[in-house]
Amino acid sequence: xxxxxxxxxxxxxxxxxxxxxxxxxxxxxxxxxxxxxxxxxxxxxxxxxxxxxxxxxxxxxxxxxxxxxxxxxxxxxxxxxxxxxxxxxxxxxxxxxxxxxxxxxxxxxxxxxxxxxxxxxxxxxxxxxxxxxxxxxxxxxxxxxxxxxxxxxxxxxxxxxxxxxxxxxxxxxxxxxxxxxxxxxxxxxxxxxxxxxxxxxxxxxxxxxxxxxxxxxxxxxxxxxxxxxxxxxxxxxxxxxxxxxxxxxxxxxxxxxxxxxxxxxxxxxxxxx
Numbered sequence: 001x002x003x004x005x006x007x008x009x010x011x012x013x014x015x016x017x018x019x020x021x022x023x024x025x026x027x028x029x030x031x032x033x034x035x036x037x038x039x040x041x042x043x044x045x046x047x048x049x050x051x052x053x054x055x056x057x058x059x060x061x062x063x064x065x066x067x068x069x070x071x072x073x074x075x076x077x078x079x080x081x082x083x084x085x086x087x088x089x090x091x092x093x094x095x096x097x098x099x100x101x102x103x104x105x106x107x108x109x110x111x112x113x114x115x116x117x118x119x120x121x122x123x124x125x126x127x128x129x130x131x132x133x134x135x136x137x138x139x140x141x142x143x144x145x146x147x148x149x150x151x152x153x154x155x156x157x158x159x160x161x162x163x164x165x166x167x168x169x170x171x172x173x174x175x176x177x178x179x180x181x182x183x184x185x186x187x188x189x190x191x192x193x194x195x196x197x198x199x200x201x202x203x204x205x206x207x208x209x210x211x212x213x214x215x216x217x218x219x220x221x222x223x224x225x226x227x228x229x230x231x232x233x234x235x236x237x238x239x240x241x242x243x244x245x246x247x248x249x250x251x252x253x254x255x256x257x258x259x260x261x262x263x264x265x266x267x268x269x270x271x272x273x
Contacts, residue, residue, distance in 0.1 A: 056234050060244035061251075068121045068252045075125025080133045088130055095127035103253060112243045120249065124256055135263050139270045146263040153217075153258060157224040166222075168229035176226055179219055187216075205268045213265040220258040227251045 083091045102120040106113070132143045160166045190202050201208045227250040234247055 054241040056239045056241050056244045056247070058231060058235060060241055061231050061247045064244050064248035065251050068117065068248050069255070071118060071121040072125035072128065072252065072256075075122045076129030076132065079126035079129035083126075083130060088134060092127055092130035092134070095123055095130065099124040099127050106246065106249055112240070112246045114242060114245045117245045117249045121252065124252075128256060128259070131260065132263070135267060139267055142263065142266055142270065145266055146259055149262045149266070150255060150259040153221050153262075154224060154255060157221055158228070161225055161228045166225050168225050173226060173229065176219070176222060180223065183216060183219060203264070210265070210268050213261055213268070216261045217258065217265060220254060220261055223254045223257070224251070227254055 079091070079095075099120060102116060102123060106116055106120060109116075132146075135146075136143045157166075161168075186202075190200050193200055194203070202212045203209055227247070230250055231247045234243055
């Protein structure tokens with residue numbers, strides 16, 4: 001089964017190697033050797049493959065996504081309660097940097113690593129909790145609004161994808177990857193400029209900032225389509241069960257991104273207390 005996602009393509013090749021590992025190859029155990037009768041399953045001396053560890057299923061991804069969200073939520077609550085207000089800034093910046101590094105390692109790694117994914121959920125949860133506390137302090141009730149809006153958008157995108165209203169065609173996938181990479185570059189440049197006191201107008205609540213946030217929200221919502229497509233392709237390719245952690249990671253990343261952007265967008269319309 002082919003896929004337009006290069007990461008999944010590599011994972012599919014790894015899965016194929018895993019499935020074939022341990023099976024007889026031509027020239028081994030009399031299999032395929034000239035003049036030696038070919039052996040078949042059930043016959044004495046036929047090589048036995050290692051027991052299958054199971055393949056990835058949609059249920060696996062759902063369970064692991066819920067588990068990661070639970071870990072993220074507990075970590076966010078703990079950070080909200082335990083980190084002193086005086087340390088909010090350094091703490092959330094540190095959590096953001098560690099989370100970014102872990103996210104990049106997971107995204108570009110060819111192997112699924114559940115421990116690394118769980119560590120990401122813990123660190124990202126702390127980051128989300130600290131940022132949420134800052135916004136909630138300034139805008140009462142904004143966190144609940146952003147949470148409801150986030151899961152509302154997620155369920156709408158799920159229904160649209162299930163109904164095939166939105167399809168993850170190869171052009172769509174390539175276009176989304178390009179747009180997401182471009183947005184990431186713009187936001188990182190804007191962040192670095194803000195550190196040096198340069199205001200680009202993209203994050204100051206101006207009409208330009210509102211328009212930019214709306215674009216980011218739309219792209220973040222559409223990123224769920226890529227995650228759903230990855231899950232479907234992974235199941236069709238028979239990836240090992242542990243790769244469901246990687247698929248769940250992709251969904252959680254999109255949820256966090258959407259939540260943070262909605263948090264910012266809603267704040268633009270609430271004004272200062």
